[in-house]
Amino acid sequence: EQTGKSGYDHYMLKEIHEQPRSLRQCLSGRLDELDGRITVEELDEFDTPNSVQFVACGTSYHAALYGAQLLRARGVPANAYYAHEYATGPAPVSADDLVIGVTQSGETADTLSALRTAAGRGAETLVLTNVVGSTAARECDHVVYIRAGPEIGVAATKTFTSQLVGLNLLAARLSDGGSDRRRGLVDALRGVPNGVQAVLDESEAAAVVEEFADSEAFFFLGRGLDYPVALEGALKFKEITYEHAEGFAAGELKHGPLALVTADTPVFAVVTGDGETARKTVGNVKEVEARDAPVVVVTDGAAEAGRYADYVLEIPKTDERLAPLLANVQLQLVAYHMAAGLDRAIDKPRHLAKSVTVE
Numbered sequence: 197e198q199t200g201k202s203g204y205d206h207y208m209l210k211e212i213h214e215q216p217r218s219l220r221q222c223l224s225g226r227l228d229e230l231d232g233r234i235t236v237e238e239l240d241e242f243d244t245p246n247s248v249q250f251v252a253c254g255t256s257y258h259a260a261l262y263g264a265q266l267l268r269a270r271g272v273p274a275n276a277y278y279a280h281e282y283a284t285g286p287a288p289v290s291a292d293d294l295v296i297g298v299t300q301s302g303e304t305a306d307t308l309s310a311l312r313t314a315a316g317r318g319a320e321t322l323v324l325t326n327v328v329g330s331t332a333a334r335e336c337d338h339v340v341y342i343r344a345g346p347e348i349g350v351a352a353t354k355t356f357t358s359q360l361v362g363l364n365l366l367a368a369r370l371s372d373g374g375s376d377r378r379r380g381l382v383d384a385l386r387g388v389p390n391g392v393q394a395v396l397d398e399s400e401a402a403a404v405v406e407e408f409a410d411s412e413a414f415f416f417l418g419r420g421l422d423y424p425v426a427l428e429g430a431l432k433f434k435e436i437t438y439e440h441a442e443g444f445a446a447g448e449l450k451h452g453p454l455a456l457v458t459a460d461t462p463v464f465a466v467v468t469g470d471g472e473t474a475r476k477t478v479g480n481v482k483e484v485e486a487r488d489a490p491v492v493v494v495t496d497g498a499a500e501a502g503r504y505a506d507y508v509l510e511i512p513k514t515d516e517r518l519a520p521l522l523a524n525v526q527l528q529l530v531a532y533h534m535a536a537g538l539d540r541a542i543d544k545p546r547h548l549a550k551s552v553t554v555e
């Protein structure tokens with residue numbers, strides 16, 4: 197087994213470190229460096245849909261939330277639904293709409309069921325998946341592969357970042373974005389593997405989590421594209437540490453969750469970019485800091501959130517659509533190092549399965 201882990205203590209850590217390579221594989225042949233075009237061969241003949249509905253579970257649902265925002269920013273109406281909710285209570289859908297399943301395994305029963313419900317109502321279906329020949333790949337009208345390579349750890353890591361990149365490719369392909377905007381995205385996408393490598397080389401996540409050995413609960417905040425990353429940070433953390441962790445939309449803090457914030461509840465805030473979204477999250481960082489919570493910001497530094505934090509986990513500056521991906525890598529390391537410190541069964545957390553094939 198040691199060989200399988202290439203010298204890493206766990207598959208999860210190995211897979212975290214494989215990301216620069218898995219992301220390069222995902223991008224291979226899909227970016228045209230000369231004219232800034234994005235090509236998704238599988239979708240050569242595809243027209244822009246009227247609207248897009250994403251269906252997914254778990255980590256893939258967080259990717260779907262991110263993908264829906266990317267499409268809406270490009271003027272395509274899009275929403276993300278939990279697959280199990282959609283399967284029994286679908287949104288109105290017709291032949292001009294596209295329903296996209298996001299599922300790394302292509303075998304999650306809830307997601308297959310939602311896709312079948314959508315197909316039964318006449319929608320076109322597409323799956324974004326990692327597994328060639330999986331049930332979803334066989335059943336959907338279209339399939340786009342994320343090419344992350346096999347993932348053994350139950351906690352999804354490299355498949356999530358490849359989903360985020362795959363969703364950027366899909367969003368560009370499915371919308372009418374001008375080539376100038378695409379060129380910016382193409383350059384940024386090309387830089388992502390190196391950005392991830394820089395995070396892996398320089399992360400201080402291991403030292404930061406050592407400070408929190410006695411904490412009661414852990415909160416993760418973000419808004420906009422940082423919101424799904426906050427949710428994913430909390431999910432990864434609870435899956436492998438067994439500690440109580442919750443992800444919140446930063447703007448919801450004042451509508452309830454703030455009551456939970458104390459000096460014993462570290463708050464991880466994801467703050468990327470320097471627009472209005474980031475500035476508003478900095479306001480939330482100040483609110484939790486005023487309640488004495490230890491604050492860790494995961495940031496590219498643009499919004500100066502670090503001024504109000506006890507700890508900063510830095511990410512390199514990049515395009516606003518891709519900064520959340522780099523922030524996610526810091527949060528993967530946060531979860532991993534906390535779980536390693538607690539000596540948890542990181543690759544096979546209790547009660548969880550890599551792929552859930554029953555509804």
Ligand code: G6P
Nearest residue numbers: 254255256299300301304549550
């Ligand atoms: C299981 C796994 C999660 C995963 C979810 C969806 O619950 O434990 O890590 O996110 O299934 O899996 P999928 O293969 O559909 O992406």
